[in-house]
Amino acid sequence: MPISIEKLSHTYMPGSALAYPALSDIDMTIGDGEFLGVIGHTGSGKSTMIQHLNGLLQPTEGRVLVDGLDTRDKKLRKKIRSLVGMVFQYPEYQLFEETVEKDVSFGPKNMGLDDDDIHERAFEALTLVGLPPERFAAQSPFELSGGEKRRAALAGILAMRPKYLVLDEPMAGLDPRGRAEILSLVESLRSENGTGIVMVSHSMDDVAMYADRIAVLDQGALFLVDTPENVFAHGEELLKMGLDLPQATRLVRALRLRGMTIGRDYYRMDELQDALIRRWNA
Amino acid sequence: MAAETIIQLVNIGFQYAGSERRALEDVSLSIKKGEIVAIVGHNGSGKSTLCKLFNALLLPCEGSVAVDGMDTADEQNTLEIRRRVGMVFQNPDNQLVTTIVEEDVGFGPENLGVPPAEIRKRVDAALGEVDMRDYAEKASHALSGGQKQRVAIAGMLAMQPEVLVLDEATAMLDPKGRGEVLSTVTRLNRERGMTVVMITQFMEETLGCDRVFVLSDGRLVMEGTPHEVFNERELLEKSRLDAPAYVKLRDELLAAGLPVSRDAMDCESLADSLADAFAEKPAAHKKETKHADQH
Numbered sequence: 135m136p137i138s139i140e141k142l143s144h145t146y147m148p149g150s151a152l153a154y155p156a157l158s159d160i161d162m163t164i165g166d167g168e169f170l171g172v173i174g175h176t177g178s179g180k181s182t183m184i185q186h187l188n189g190l191l192q193p194t195e196g197r198v199l200v201d202g203l204d205t206r207d208k209k210l211r212k213k214i215r216s217l218v219g220m221v222f223q224y225p226e227y228q229l230f231e232e233t234v235e236k237d238v239s240f241g242p243k244n245m246g247l248d249d250d251d252i253h254e255r256a257f258e259a260l261t262l263v264g265l266p267p268e269r270f271a272a273q274s275p276f277e278l279s280g281g282e283k284r285r286a287a288l289a290g291i292l293a294m295r296p297k298y299l300v301l302d303e304p305m306a307g308l309d310p311r312g313r314a315e316i317l318s319l320v321e322s323l324r325s326e327n328g329t330g331i332v333m334v335s336h337s338m339d340d341v342a343m344y345a346d347r348i349a350v351l352d353q354g355a356l357f358l359v360d361t362p363e364n365v366f367a368h369g370e371e372l373l374k375m376g377l378d379l380p381q382a383t384r385l386v387r388a389l390r391l392r393g394m395t396i397g398r399d400y401y402r403m404d405e406l407q408d409a410l411i412r413r414w415n416a
Numbered sequence: 417m418a419a420e421t422i423i424q425l426v427n428i429g430f431q432y433a434g435s436e437r438r439a440l441e442d443v444s445l446s447i448k449k450g451e452i453v454a455i456v457g458h459n460g461s462g463k464s465t466l467c468k469l470f471n472a473l474l475l476p477c478e479g480s481v482a483v484d485g486m487d488t489a490d491e492q493n494t495l496e497i498r499r500r501v502g503m504v505f506q507n508p509d510n511q512l513v514t515t516i517v518e519e520d521v522g523f524g525p526e527n528l529g530v531p532p533a534e535i536r537k538r539v540d541a542a543l544g545e546v547d548m549r550d551y552a553e554k555a556s557h558a559l560s561g562g563q564k565q566r567v568a569i570a571g572m573l574a575m576q577p578e579v580l581v582l583d584e585a586t587a588m589l590d591p592k593g594r595g596e597v598l599s600t601v602t603r604l605n606r607e608r609g610m611t612v613v614m615i616t617q618f619m620e621e622t623l624g625c626d627r628v629f630v631l632s633d634g635r636l637v638m639e640g641t642p643h644e645v646f647n648e649r650e651l652l653e654k655s656r657l658d659a660p661a662y663v664k665l666r667d668e669l670l671a672a673g674l675p676v677s678r679d680a681m682d683c684e685s686l687a688d689s690l691a692d693a694f695a696e697k698p699a700a701h702k703k704e705t706k707h708a709d710q711h
Contacts, residue, residue, distance in 0.1 A: 154558070176562035176590045223588070224507075280459030307506065307587045309458040309617050310658035336590045339661065376592035381661045381683065388687035394694060407665055410690070411672045414697070 137164040137187060137218070137298060137330075141196035144182050148194055156182040157354045159196070164298070169324050169331040171341030171362075174351035175376040180334045183351065184300050187332065188218035201297070216245055219296030223303045225287035226280070234260070234278070234286050235271035241294040252293075259293035260286075263319060281312035285319070292323070298330040299323060305337065317344065342366065342380040342401040350377075366401045382406040419448040422484055422579055422611050423470055423501075429478030430465055430634075439465040441634045444479075449578075452605040452612040454622035454642075457631030458656035463615045466631065467581050470613065471501035484578075499528070502577030506584040508564035517559070517567050518543065518552040524575040535574075542570035545600050562589040569597060573604070579611040580604065587617065594621070619646070620660040623681055630655055642681065662686045 142160040147153050157179045164170050164187075174180045185191040186198045189205035200217055203210045222228075231237035238256040247255070257267040263285040270278075275286050284304070291299065301320065305313040321344055323329040335341050341348050342362045349359040350368075352375045358365055366372070366383050373379065379387070382400040389396060400406040423446065430440040440462045447453055457463045468474040469481050472488040483501060486493040505511060514520045521539045530538070543549045546566035551559065556567065565588055572580060580601060586594040602624055604610040614621065622628045628645045630638035632655035638645055646652070646659040649667070658664075666680050669690075677689040 152555070152558070176593055177560045181560075303588075307459075307584060307617065309461075309656050310619065311656040312459055313617075314658075338591075376590065378591035384683050385662070385665075385687060385690075388683050389691060392687055392691035394691055403661055403665060407668050410669060411674065413694070414669075414672070414674045 135201040136166060136168075137201070138199045139163070139183075139186070139196075140199070142183070142186060142193050142198060143195040144179075144186065144191060145194045146182075155354060157186075160356045162349060162356060162359055164330060164332060166297075167324060167328045167330050169321075169333070169344055169346045170359075171345030171348040172332060172334045172351065173336070173338065173341060173348060173377060178351040178375075179354040180351055181302060182354075184220070184302060184332060184334060187298070187300050188215050188220050190220070216294055217296060218298045218300060219291040219294055221288055221291050221299065221301045221304055223306055225291075225304075226275075226283035229275040229283060229287055229290075232274060233271065234265070234273050234275050234289075235267070237275050237286060238289045238293050241290055245294060255293040255295065256289075259289040262292055262323070263289045264315065265289065281308055281315065284308060284312070284316065288316075288319070296329065298332065300332040302334045303336065304333065305335070305340070313340075320344070336378075338366075338378045338380045338383075338401075339403070342382075350375075362401050363399065367399055419450055421446045422449045423447040423613075424482045425466075425469065425476075425479065426481075427479035428466075428469065428476045428481065430462075430469070430474065430476055432465075438634055440469075440476075442479075443631075443634075443636045445629060445636060445639065447579075447611060447613060449611055450605070450609045451626045452602065452624070453614070453627045453629065454625040455613065455615045455629045455631060456617070456619065456622060456657060461631040461655070462634040463631055464583055467503070467583050467613065467615055470579070470581055471498050471503060473503070499575070500578040501581060502572040502575055502579070503581045503583065504565075504569050504572050504585040506587050508568045508588070511568040511571070512556045512564055515555055515557065517548065517554050517556050520556055520567055521570045521574050524571055528575060538574040538576070539570075542573040543567075545573055545604075546570045547596050562593040565589055566593060566597065569600070573600075577610075579613065581613045581615075583615045584617065585614075586621065594618070598624075619658060620662075620682065623660065630657065632656070643679065646681065647678075 139160050139162045142157060144157040145153055145155045172180050189211045192206055198205045200214045203214050205214055229237050235256050238259055239252045242252045242255045260267040260270060265285055305316050320331055324331050345362060347359055348362055348365045350357040369379055380401045382403045386396050386400050425443055425445050428440050428443040431438045455463050469476055472494045475489050481488040483497045486497055488497055512520050513523055518539050521542050522535045525535045525538055543552055546569050548566050586597050598621060601612045605612045623642045628642050629636060637655055638651060646663045649659055662683055663681050666676055666686055669676050675693050680686040680689045
């Protein structure tokens, strides 16, 4: 079953002088095992929207159903939070325990699992994120490098074995290698474990490369949710919203401006590269 | 005449108390007045430590740091050095101090004793530079992360420092915000001669810089123009870095026999070069065939 967002609106501090409508009338479904990219200008409502997916925020209007469970129902919230893992920006700031294993065990412990199960899940999650437990479990999280800390924080969420993983800018602040490692980890969670992924990113290249569909938010409204190809065909509108285009798309536009005829749009660099080489050899 | 050196590091060694590892090892570099330079390196390579040495937030364990000839180790220089070297950090939540945006931007100049009318002018100009003038009277806490960061940058600009150091200041901004910050610092550099030091994980942001310094495991492993640095693909890889996407595409196209310019590093220059290559392609082939026929 999917996550369905129905007529969702959210206003911060409603009824006060500071009332601020952050989301209006969002309708969208996130399928099982789908990789959904979420893009939008700063302040477009991305973070507000994803915080509704596990009930951290409640709709002012409309509703969000996670596998049929209404996030407005307090009694269901614990269940919903175990289904939807939420990884915030800079999750490593939330590491606090003495050892990596204790930190990763925090979530499963809160789920009320027994010690053996918790231990098994912690080791499984550490292995998944590429931090071999035999080497990392007993270390202090504060001795890890930036990229390792990020992965340890991610392991803490994965140890709850969520069905959906929601990530807010998971690559922010990482070096290029670290970014690639997190991306391939997220992709393998989807392809090997069937975890549904919702990833907020400013990198059009990353969402273009990995997402099945992309949701575009603009000033609190859903502008479009469609395949990368169809989304990036709206180049002008995206640019107007202050968004970028994938680098391949930008190059195609630049080549057209120089009089070259390019039959279709490209949003992935690898595909554009192949096309250019084929054209040269033709 | 060679430009004056504004920041000079000689044989810097640095180790945090309680750490077993040296954060910086034998780093020497100098930055000239009016230069715009980038410092890149993997997470934990020592970039942030390095830039905290620039305004005496940290003092070196070995070697010396001089700003405009003033030794940062001499406490009498600290205030003067900090007036000249303004820092903008990655996390805006640690930098905003007041509740209203324009008060925050005015906080620095006020502390420097700038007259109120002048503060007003500087605050308006600085907020304009980061495209946040509409938010002047808004509550700082209600801003998004990217908006806060632009306010923090405006706060530095309002103090009119000689050197602006941006420690991954664009890391949390969206593409438009990043573009605005980049073009702001580039303009400050070009038009006002402000020296700019940017630390960044976005390699493409360094393309407009005069020089790029590459740190790896606390050592300075490379220094050169963006062109020089991004041609050292192996060394970059070893330093956990990567060339910008258009540079990588250029190299792949070259390897496949497509005659694009080795100088192309960004979208525009690569498009120019590709358009030229394709425009000349059929003609060149025919000509060769003709020549072959004639001989």
